[in-house]
Amino acid sequence: MSDLPAYRVWALPGIPEVRTGDDIAKLIASAATAEGLPGLADGDVLMVTSKILSKAEGRVVRADDREAAIDAEAVRVVARRGPLRIVENRLGLVMAAAGVDASNTPAGTVLLLPEDPDASARRIRTGLRDTLGVNVGVVVTDTFGRPWRSGLTDVAIGAAGVRVLDDLRGGTDAHGNPLNATVVATADELAAAGDLVKGKASGLPVAVVRGLSHVVVSEGDDAPRDGDAGARALVRDAADDMFRLGTSEAVREAVTLRRTVREFTDDPVDGGAVRRAVAAAVTAPAPHHTTPWRFVLLESAESRVRLLDAMRDAWIADLRGDGFSEENIARRVRRGDVLRKAPYLVVPCLVMDGSHTYPDARRNASEREMFVVAAGAGVQNFLVALAGERLGSAWVSSTMFCRDVVREVLGLPADWDPMGAVAVGRAAVSPSERPVRDAAAFVTVR
Structure with missing residues (x-):
């Protein structure tokens, strides 16, 4: 049974309340090396909730009027039902309220998404390599609703060192049929797996996936390159989006x-x-x-x-x-x-x-x-x-x-x-x- 495809996922305890200026890579390294934990190894993938990055990067802003904060982050309204707005934000992400979050933050403030989630992921990856000497992938996650489906799930909004898409086009299935349209959103699948153990209110903002080292790119500099384009590659171009508007x-x-x-x-x-x-x-x-x-x-x-x-x-x-x-x-x-x-x-x-x-x-x-x-x-x-x-x-x-x-x-x-x-x-x-x-x-x- 040991040779069957498998992976392991666990939440990483010990991440303290994050404040502006904190080094997320160092916080993760400290938590991961605590006694009794398996530590981090080459080929691991970390799922990091965007909220702690927003706090560390000072993306907590005063906003007695949350709607005004959403206006500032949104570039296009996609759909509106009463007070709920689905918008495209400045990162190209289509989501409720532009990702502006009023939970887990002091009253009278809101959390904005990280300025550049891909860059945030690269900093964490570099920091863990420098601190622990490991080559890991990093996925920055946030919670999305989905058209035609009830419920929420985590998806990737930033990534580094991870092949975010697995393009199977040009290959064949088990029956020899050509695959003409299959591109798997690997980073989103990783984000959802991590969310199963992180939870929304458990105070566990980081998860680790082990056993999928094939999705982690080889060690090197963290500039975007082939196989490591960041989560921006998951955003569908407007010209290819058949469901762009409500x-x-x-x-x-x-x-x-x-x-x-x-x-x-x-x-x-x-x-x-x-x-x-x-x-x-x-x-x-x-x-x-x-x-x-x-x-x-x-x-x-x-x-x-x-x-x-x-x-x-x-x-x-x-x-x-x-x-x-x-x-x-x-x-x-x-x-x-x-x-x-x-x-x-x-x-x-x-x-x-x-x-x-x-x-x-x-x-x-x-x-x-x-x-x-x-x-x-x-x-x-x-x-x-x-x-x-x-x-x-x-x-x-x-x-x-x-x-x-x-x-x-x-x-x-x-x-x-x-x-x-x-x-x-x-x-x-x-x-x-x-x-x-x-x-x-x-x-x-x-």
Whole structure:
């Protein structure tokens, strides 16, 4: 049985109450060499609760208002439910309250996370090597909640001398199947193992794991390098994070992302993404329980060119009829080229199915206005959903000025009213900063 894979984990007693300026490595070394304890050996991994590092590094601050401390540490709100906030903090960690902790600290103060947990772990590792002559790994831990799972667990927020990730991609499983996505979060698994013996209120802030020396990097300097990148390597890049936002925050982010794009790349547009945006569009409010929206998707270059050529010819004829010079006409036509530059076009249409007819023109006009407003709400939903799919768009009104031409070219029913055209694609350049608008300037209270 002795050759079966196994490890041992124990909490390290004897760590005193930590104060600002204390040398954590020396405190651990003293506790580990106490009589009756197994000491530390090469290949051991230490799990160190971040709280004692915060205290030693002077990260205890006065804060009668804990919310203000959270504001100072947070860089982005991910989700909010009442007073609870899940935020991204300055370390890139997504967690409740930015890691600001009001427990195990005097009243009127809060604990902030260590300034640089990876650097803190490197100092402890170096200090133990200098004091005890051992090559150990160090993991700095903190408590996290997790999406879709009840309960808390410790995870790694800092590390030194530990291979924090075990990348199995490119290998095969026991059945010979290729492993294409398996990257094991070794440092988080170590943190959770240590937490089982440390506990949350037992006064045992350090745990030792023995028997897993293969996760400890060889002895050398403690600068981040291959195999020892620190816990920062566990933070998923924003571009790869499919669950970056909470529900309401995702909506607000998508609304913010929705910008008019006038220059597109040649990248093809996923028709599935556009159809998902249409599904969002048709959830807009509408009068009389109607569905006044229709979306014509121009997915082929031929259909787009045929429509835009016919619209251009009709527009030029109208401008000449209005007495514009050829130079002025050419300039106006060039301004409308945004639709030609897009790899995908959508023509939203209004239908009046289900509308009411009244005996006087005023009420009939108001009835149409209700349907037009509903159409606009549907298009706004559509644009926001496109932004959520990371697609740029530009809603251009030109089809409204030649509806008969559009209906004829696209073979649409006579009662479909084109409500502009939406250019869709990936933005070729980043949009300029949106002008800041004070919402209060648009509000009237009675």
